[in-house]
Amino acid sequence: MKRFLKLATISDMFVILVLIGISFLPFAVFYAEQSSGGERFVVITKDQTVLHEIALSDIDGPQQITIDSDDGHYNTIDISSDEVHMHDANCNDQVCVRSGTIDSPGETIVCLPHKVIVEITTKDTGADQEIDIISSFIFLKELHYE
Template sequence: MNMKEFIKNSRLKPWDGVIVLVLIVSSFLPIILFSMQQTAESAVVEKRAILRVDGEEIKTFDLIEGQETFTYLYEDDDGDSNLIEIQGDRIRIKEADCGDQICVRRGWASKNGETIVCLPHKLVIEIQTADGSDMDDLIY
């Protein structure tokens, strides 16, 4: 049986192959659109770190990937101090004159909801997304 006879005896019409191909390609469309949406959302959402002492908001730091590293020295009226370092989209307490140094050993914080606490100085640094969403809580 040659190809012409096979095509002639086949129940497939000429456009059936095109329709099948379109259906296969369109079945992957939701995956492509969802991944593009996730990429766009993660690029837009910015984070910030809020510095609070004894419950009072003192300063807010924008955490933007790629920004230069800088430090901020917090000193209270009693002479207690914490040296805070911001590097791109993460933050840490680099130096503190408290006795236990737990806040220094805590290291870097960068995810939404993470906190750094210095109990002797009543200092808390909390990471939040700038728009209030729970971006880092999503499972990919």
């Protein structure tokens, strides 16, 4: 083993380090893209009609949106520039309030008694953007046989 290692020079080690760096580049690009781009939207729906659709990046500070209905039901939703949660509601089960904060695309808060749905989406492809390394294995199987 030592005999083999002696063959490699210092600059070989340097080249190999650079190569390891290159191989992690896609991760860096992916996370940079996800943190900066990929605009998230809050979509608030009641009785299957969209009441609000707000881009999270447009929100400066924390703000509250109250959904009132004629029969005295209300839902108060806290929205900040990076997360959303149901602040208060006068529904009887309080599941929506207890479901906590949501921040990534695809997550939802549902208030069934009031038929209110708060959802975070991305405009372009929605859930398709999720990393799915397993499904790309189908392509990679082919690589072995080239």
